[in-house]
Amino acid sequence: MAARPVLRTAVRAVRVLPQSGPSRSCSSSRHVRLFSTTPRSFKSPSDHATSTSSSTDRTTHFGFEDGISEAEKTERVAGVFHSVAESYDRMNDLMSFGVHRLWKDHFVSSLNPGSSSSIPPKPQHILDIAGGTGDIAFRMLHNAHTIHRNTSVHVTISDINPSMLAVGKQRSLSLPPSQQSALSFLPADATALPASILPNSIDLYTVAFGIRNFANIPLALREAYRVLKPGGVFACLEFSKVENPVLDAVYKRWSFSGIPLIGQLVAGDRDSYQYLVESIERFPSQGEFRDMIVDAGFVVGGDGYENLTGGVAAIHKGMKPLDG
Numbered sequence: 001m002a003a004r005p006v007l008r009t010a011v012r013a014v015r016v017l018p019q020s021g022p023s024r025s026c027s028s029s030r031h032v033r034l035f036s037t038t039p040r041s042f043k044s045p046s047d048h049a050t051s052t053s054s055s056t057d058r059t060t061h062f063g064f065e066d067g068i069s070e071a072e073k074t075e076r077v078a079g080v081f082h083s084v085a086e087s088y089d090r091m092n093d094l095m096s097f098g099v100h101r102l103w104k105d106h107f108v109s110s111l112n113p114g115s116s117s118s119i120p121p122k123p124q125h126i127l128d129i130a131g132g133t134g135d136i137a138f139r140m141l142h143n144a145h146t147i148h149r150n151t152s153v154h155v156t157i158s159d160i161n162p163s164m165l166a167v168g169k170q171r172s173l174s175l176p177p178s179q180q181s182a183l184s185f186l187p188a189d190a191t192a193l194p195a196s197i198l199p200n201s202i203d204l205y206t207v208a209f210g211i212r213n214f215a216n217i218p219l220a221l222r223e224a225y226r227v228l229k230p231g232g233v234f235a236c237l238e239f240s241k242v243e244n245p246v247l248d249a250v251y252k253r254w255s256f257s258g259i260p261l262i263g264q265l266v267a268g269d270r271d272s273y274q275y276l277v278e279s280i281e282r283f284p285s286q287g288e289f290r291d292m293i294v295d296a297g298f299v300v301g302g303d304g305y306e307n308l309t310g311g312v313a314a315i316h317k318g319m320k321p322l323d324g
């Protein structure tokens, strides 16, 4: 695969991507040195062939259906999340037996927002893309404001779906006032971020269980790269491929029979949950997705991902080079 040499170079150059937040990593002279030169075979986003075709011409898939235009996928995904918005949080607990909470806790603590050692702490702008009902953003604010007593962290929850954002807004009313004022909501498509998010303006871009729904994942990765500051971090939590065949068989059986049934019984919507299960199956493997992140211009450390629960989910991280 074309990305392999890039990855190997990155892996040789970078021992570990920071676990404690982008601001700390960027201030480290070790990282300045490691990231200040462009890895061999590095492709800047502008090197990518830009397609002149539009989202109505380019095709993708929707669950197991192929040959769907990107525009139609976006519209159908919007329909799914409009339909599930009210039951989304309850269904997440039922479908994952509450484990999604542990994954999200781990994701946020691995990024550790607000932990900057600089005094006073640097303001940090986090963009939580496909933020939905706010699970990641609220944890980010809790980590920064409550654990680190760092109120200079601001989180923008962005989502294409107004129904999901409306549930998130309602939930945010129970946050402490200081956290509410450090939060904003932005309706936006991750594949075409609005001009209000300036290039090179974001310290940390997060996306949890959202990216598999995007009609054009490479385009969304390029948008992430564009809006992140040099040294900024892209972090993704997403369903992935289970590595143990026995666990995989059990998991697939549960996914394809249990989840649509629960969707039907609890939310009265079998089809949306059937799509969610199929979209998980269609999402690239850990290694393939890591290569897409590298292709978008990010530098990754180690394997570039961390498996959770044997690969049921995985965390991927990439850093925009300091000269990016």
Ligand SMILES: C[S@@+](CC[C@H](N)C(=O)[O-])C[C@H]1O[C@@H](n2cnc3c(N)ncnc32)[C@H](O)[C@@H]1O
Pocket (backbone or CB within 6 Å): 074, 077, 078, 081, 129, 130, 131, 132, 133, 134, 135, 136, 158, 159, 160, 161, 164, 188, 189, 190, 191, 207, 208, 209, 210, 211, 213, 214, 215
């Ligand atoms: C499974 S939910 C995840 C919500 C939240 N991040 C969480 O972890 O609970 C997926 C979200 O992706 C959003 N989404 C789908 N396509 C999108 C796009 N092109 N741009 C932005 N958000 C999108 C949906 O509206 C939905 O809120």
